[in-house]
Amino acid sequence: MKLTDLKIPILQAPMGGIDCIELAAAVSNAGGMGSLAMTWTEPVAAAEMVLRLKAKTNSPFFVNFVISYPPVSFDAVIEADVPAITLSWGQNPELIERAHRRGIPVGVQVGTVEGARIAIDDGADFVICQGIEAGGHVQSTTTLETLLRQVVELGRNVPVVAAGGMADGADIRWAIGKGATAVMLGTRFVATQESRAHPLYKEAIVNSTGADTSYTLCFDGGWPYAAHRVLRNETLRRWEAAGCPPNGSRPGEGDVVARDSSGTEMHRYSVSPPQASTTGEVMECCQYAGLGTSKITDIPSAIDLVPRLWNECKIME
Ligand SMILES: Cc1cc2nc3c(=O)[nH]c(=O)nc-3n(C[C@H](O)[C@H](O)[C@H](O)COP(=O)(O)O)c2cc1C
Incomplete structure (x- = not known):
């Protein structure tokens, strides 16, 4: 799985308590890349969720572990042959290596340029720059603009994903223009039909x-x-x-x-x-x-939202 192979370079952020199989499948089937937060999911349930999601889409998706917590289901998702994994809130070269042994790519979400450098040295296949504008737990104390520039300037030939405060086509266009290979949106996907949010x-x-x-x-x-x-x-x-x-x-x-x-x-x-x-x-x-959130004015299905955002982005070309 390579980010550059995605039909639409939009990742749905893993969102503990809010994401679900229906949302991830909708995003992946629409050409983006859906995800599931797995930090707080027990191994049997985690493996089952990966298999259930695979039954709903032939397109790539990823699961995430916030490594401030023990990644109890890491081996279970590897055994279930998950297409990709992301780590956030820390660095762990041993986990990256374990996934790589099974041919599974790993992305690492970072909030600093130093974090990006370490992740790349540890073998990360892509880095996700999270700006302070982000919803959810925020690793970053830096604006996305500054962090993205610093990480792109590292010039280490690893795809960079931009995250934090983005919600429309203009944001996606801006991030790609600044050197991002893809974007990752969280809040935008909370307000979709499929999300589990109240x-x-x-x-x-x-x-x-x-x-x-x-x-x-x-x-x-x-x-x-x-x-x-x-x-x-x-x-x-x-x-x-x-x-x-x-x-x-x-x-x-x-x-x-x-x-x-x-x-x-x-x-x-x-x-x-x-x-x-x-x-x-x-x-x-x-x-x-x-x-x-300023730019979110509706609650569409993620199936429609992903191509809509991409069209908005392309229309501006
Ligand atoms: C409801 C919610 C839950 C989140 N849960 C997680 C999580 O479990 N793991 C993680 O790495 N990031 C999590 N995040 C942060 C996202 O990874 C991402 O950085 C963020 O959503 C991007 O900013 P945006 O929400 O402004 O698009 C969460 C974000 C939201 C909005």
Whole structure:
């Protein structure tokens, strides 16, 4: 699998709790590259998901591991012969080597030029530059423009993927013009028919602008000290009004604001975003979104969205 072989150079970002087989299959079948976040999935389920996705598409897709956590399902997805893997939040040459032994390419998401250099030295087949504009957990403290320029200037002959704050054809055209081989969009795909996001979360993305997002440490229940970009909501406002106190003394910390499909409690500061099956005060849960939310005005099917974005990009040529 080579990024340059993609019919449409658009990757769907792995999105814990939000991506799903239907979304990944739609993106891949449309000519882009879908993905599944596997960090928090047990091995048997992970292998099964890879096989189920393979049954729905003959086109390439990838799975992702946030390596701040033990990659418990890494061997399982390799055994299932996943087409590609990405790593984020760290470097691990041993994992890259294990995938390469089975002929599986590995991309590494980075937030610094030093991270890109290490990833390439470790054998990464592509690097994903994540700018601070990104939705979800944000490794970067640099704008995408600066990071992309620095990584392209490394001139190491490894495809570079641009991510963070992009949501329309003009963004894609801009990134390719700056030397990116492909782009990776997250927030744009939250607001699609196929995503597992709660309908109110999708609607909130459509109705918000970049100014309605914050880069914060607020929602750290389950993943402390990792910055993230979310839509501003009541939980965030109350925490800020209290002076952004640390874990243990935050307002409403013990509140159960919602429940997931199995009835499990979701606490106010949980890192889990609300899914279609979540019940309760879903708007008080964290809702990841990047600065590109300004340009998202609808909730299409990903099958239509991928070629539409590509056409928008090409029309500008
Ligand atoms: C809801 C959501 C969940 C995410 N989960 C993950 C994840 O599990 N692993 C990961 O590497 N990145 C994750 N990200 C970050 C993406 O990899 C990507 O960098 C980001 O979505 C790009 O910015 P954009 O959302 O502005 O397009 C997530 C992003 C969002 C919006």
